[in-house]
Amino acid sequence: MTGAEMVVKTLEKNGVKVVFGYPGAANAPIIDKLSFSSIKHILTRNEQGAAHMASGYARVTKQAGVCTATSGPGATNLITGIATAYMDSIPMIALTGQVTTKLIGKDAFQEVDITGATLPFTKHSYLIKDGLEIPKVVNEAFHIANTGRPGPVLIDFPMDILKAEFDYPDEDEDISIKGYKLIGKANESQVKKVAEAIKGAKKPVILAGGGIVISDATNELRKFVKETDIPVVSTMMGIGTIPTDSPRYYGMIGSHGVKRANMIFNRADLVIVMGSRLGDRTVANIKGLEEGNKLIHIDLDPAEIGKNVQPYIPVVGDIKDVLEQLTPLIKGYKAASSWIEEADELRSRFTHEPFSDDNGFVNPKYFLKVLSEKTNSDVYLSTEVGQNQIWCANNFTFTSPRSLLTSGGFGTMGYGLPAAIGASVAVNGEKPVIAVMGDGSFQMDLPEMGTMAQWDIPVKMVLFQNHRLGMVHEHQYLLYKSNYQAVTIEGKPDFEMLAKAYGIESGTVTENSGVSEAIDKMMASGDSYLLIVEVSPFEPTGDALNEATLPKKEDN
Amino acid sequence: MERYTLSVLVENNPGVLSRVVGLFSRRGFNIHSLSVGTTQDPHISRITIEVNGDAQTVEQVSKQLSKIMEVIKIKTLRDSEIVKRGLALVKVKVSPKTRSEVIEITTVFRANIVDISSNTLTAEITGHDRKIGAFLEMLEPYGIEEIARTGMTALERGTNTLKIDK
Numbered sequence: 001m002t003g004a005e006m007v008v009k010t011l012e013k014n015g016v017k018v019v020f021g022y023p024g025a026a027n028a029p030i031i032d033k034l035s036f037s038s039i040k041h042i043l044t045r046n047e048q049g050a051a052h053m054a055s056g057y058a059r060v061t062k063q064a065g066v067c068t069a070t071s072g073p074g075a076t077n078l079i080t081g082i083a084t085a086y087m088d089s090i091p092m093i094a095l096t097g098q099v100t101t102k103l104i105g106k107d108a109f110q111e112v113d114i115t116g117a118t119l120p121f122t123k124h125s126y127l128i129k130d131g132l133e134i135p136k137v138v139n140e141a142f143h144i145a146n147t148g149r150p151g152p153v154l155i156d157f158p159m160d161i162l163k164a165e166f167d168y169p170d171e172d173e174d175i176s177i178k179g180y181k182l183i184g185k186a187n188e189s190q191v192k193k194v195a196e197a198i199k200g201a202k203k204p205v206i207l208a209g210g211g212i213v214i215s216d217a218t219n220e221l222r223k224f225v226k227e228t229d230i231p232v233v234s235t236m237m238g239i240g241t242i243p244t245d246s247p248r249y250y251g252m253i254g255s256h257g258v259k260r261a262n263m264i265f266n267r268a269d270l271v272i273v274m275g276s277r278l279g280d281r282t283v284a285n286i287k288g289l290e291e292g293n294k295l296i297h298i299d300l301d302p303a304e305i306g307k308n309v310q311p312y313i314p315v316v317g318d319i320k321d322v323l324e325q326l327t328p329l330i331k332g333y334k335a336a337s338s339w340i341e342e343a344d345e346l347r348s349r350f351t352h353e354p355f356s357d358d359n360g361f362v363n364p365k366y367f368l369k370v371l372s373e374k375t376n377s378d379v380y381l382s383t384e385v386g387q388n389q390i391w392c393a394n395n396f397t398f399t400s401p402r403s404l405l406t407s408g409g410f411g412t413m414g415y416g417l418p419a420a421i422g423a424s425v426a427v428n429g430e431k432p433v434i435a436v437m438g439d440g441s442f443q444m445d446l447p448e449m450g451t452m453a454q455w456d457i458p459v460k461m462v463l464f465q466n467h468r469l470g471m472v473h474e475h476q477y478l479l480y481k482s483n484y485q486a487v488t489i490e491g492k493p494d495f496e497m498l499a500k501a502y503g504i505e506s507g508t509v510t511e512n513s514g515v516s517e518a519i520d521k522m523m524a525s526g527d528s529y530l531l532i533v534e535v536s537p538f539e540p541t542g543d544a545l546n547e548a549t550l551p552k553k554e555d556n
Numbered sequence: 557m558e559r560y561t562l563s564v565l566v567e568n569n570p571g572v573l574s575r576v577v578g579l580f581s582r583r584g585f586n587i588h589s590l591s592v593g594t595t596q597d598p599h600i601s602r603i604t605i606e607v608n609g610d611a612q613t614v615e616q617v618s619k620q621l622s623k624i625m626e627v628i629k630i631k632t633l634r635d636s637e638i639v640k641r642g643l644a645l646v647k648v649k650v651s652p653k654t655r656s657e658v659i660e661i662t663t664v665f666r667a668n669i670v671d672i673s674s675n676t677l678t679a680e681i682t683g684h685d686r687k688i689g690a691f692l693e694m695l696e697p698y699g700i701e702e703i704a705r706t707g708m709t710a711l712e713r714g715t716n717t718l719k720i721d722k
Binding site: 116119123124127144179307 | 622624
């Protein structure tokens with residue numbers, strides 16, 4: 001069996017059903033052998049699209065998405081997608097072709113040291129030196145990508161090895177990686193300390209992070225919150241762990257969070273962080289968190305604890321396990337009603353019905369509210385990066401984990417459309433997949449509409465069109481004295497005509513009064529659809545300009 | 557800021573050193589010295605890294621290193637817990653007049669003379685970096701032509717070892 005056949009056979013053994021990729025000389029043997037397998041290969045328009053699709057696929061299926069690219073530029077085009085997956089702890093396998101073994105290091109045609117280049121943002125990587133190790137390495141790669149704190153793993157295959165003949169081992173070797181140990185049960189005495197701290201707290205708050213999604217601990221969290229009544233705020237990656245319309249959820253915190261959530265977070269005397277790295281966009285005032293014995297940090301990755309903020313009580317463990325241990329320990333505890341009242345008062349004071357009169361533009365916040373209602377939130381929604389992302393995070397009603405697909409850590413423009421394609425492949429028509437985009441980010445991976453069209457992958461595209469790079473535009477308004485530079489998108493195409501060129505239906509809505517009908521039409525279409533939503537260039541990212549905790553000058 | 561020594565057992569694979577060193581540079585940690593060599597098990601190497609930093613930083617370094625697949629075990633050690641040695645080769649200018657003085661210094665420091673020519677002398681010294689530093693300082697006035705120094709390597713004192721769990 002050839003090396004490439006061994007790759008494909010091991011992929012099949014690992015349950016892979018689809019590979020997103022782009023062929024070239026070096027990975028051609030894999031593409032060739034995929035065609036004789038049960039695995040579908042979806043040709044994308046750029047390798048970056050393949051990586052994002054694998055990422056979107058993984059976010060929905062909870063299993064590593066697989067992408068492939070050839071050596072050199074093919075491999076480097078994957079990089080943004082790999083880094084995006086790494087920052088959001090998304091399991092992914094990237095299979096790259098490499099030049100022939102004896103040419104490695106000779107600056108051969110289309111040669112690049114891709115394992116070296118991706119070292120900082122892969123969970124692990126391999127360069128295959130011997131075809132016999134292929135089954136072991138591929139099995140290990142899936143194990144590493146999917147377990148513990150998930151992440152991307154890259155395997156680089158020199159093309160001579162892919163073409164050479166080897167004997168596939170009769171039995172799989174047991175996976176044993178000396179330096180990779182999964183975290184066991186959380187330390188009981190630490191969990192007890194957490195329980196005691198909660199019982200002693202007057203104003204506790206839970207910060208729900210993406211770790212809850214990864215750990216599949218949504219039900220445990222919801223049960224915990226139901227029993228304790230502790231208010232919950234979330235990071236962007238934690239959105240949907242608690243339904244965003246539930247009475248104890250108060251919104252996303254951080255520089256683009258909502259004021260009510262930030263205020264509740266700041267007023268709390270005990271902050272229980274679950275599965276968040278407490279990054280710079282989430283918390284600015286680190287000192288405030290470190291003072292007063294108020295921070296409990298629960299994370300599966302020991303390196304996250306104390307990296308950005310020193311906690312009062314650290315707990316290393318899987319959130320699900322920690323919640324299962326913790327819930328019985330605080331039986332009978334309820335958060336003080338005065339604290340709930342205070343939180344509710346902040347919510348009612350800082351939550352406004354979105355403006356919905358006609359004024360020549362569509363209010364994206366109103367649009368997203370209507371979209372939630374019309375779809376009953378029973379969709380996967382991907383975002384790009386920029387205003388569209390924040391509008392979605394703060395205004396769409398997310399009721400289940402994994403329903404929001406967004407590049408939280410890396411902030412990758414061009415992510416949303418291919419991620420939606422990957423998600424749509426994963427759900428296979430069972431749920432609608434909506435990609436919300438801006439007219440800047442849409443154009444970053446716009447050719448992937450061709451992938452949608454070629455493979456009949458339905459995606460509802462919502463394009464918030466303001467003819468600007470809206471978030472930078474707002475930034476320049478606030479911090480650069482309205483010196484708008486490099487933010488107006490000139491020479492943009494007529495997007496409706498462009499959709500038509502790909503055979504995709506489209507529509508445009510320019511007034512709030514047209515939103516309902518426009519959404520109905522989009523959702524009724526059995527196929528992909530592009531809905532252009534005309535929004536004002538001065539539509540703020542936050543509720544109002546003074547509501548979000550906007551970056552300060554010294555932050556830049 | 558204190559000096560810590562990280563003793564790191566790694567799989568003896570190509571590329572493992574770049575994974576370890578790369579992590580230091582991209583996370584903004586500084587390496588004071590580094591040395592690598594195989595252990596009694598040829599599949600396992602020991603990387604000894606000296607770092608300067610506060611306890612929290614060093615703990616973070618150690619946690620980040622633990623995440624590298626090929627890193628099997630790490631121990632953070634204080635100077636009082638270990639014997640630590642480095643090696644330096646130093647080529648000093650000598651004349652017939654100064655040669656015997658230089659030889660005398662090497663004897664005092666228990667260094668070895670490993671090469672000699674009509675106007676140079678090369679000495680080898682092992683020891684703690686303070687000892688090596690003092691030796692080099694003594695040779696300075698004669699004119700040091702070249703120095704080659706290794707990083708420190710270390711073992712714990714007493715019966716403690718950095719064992720790999722089977």
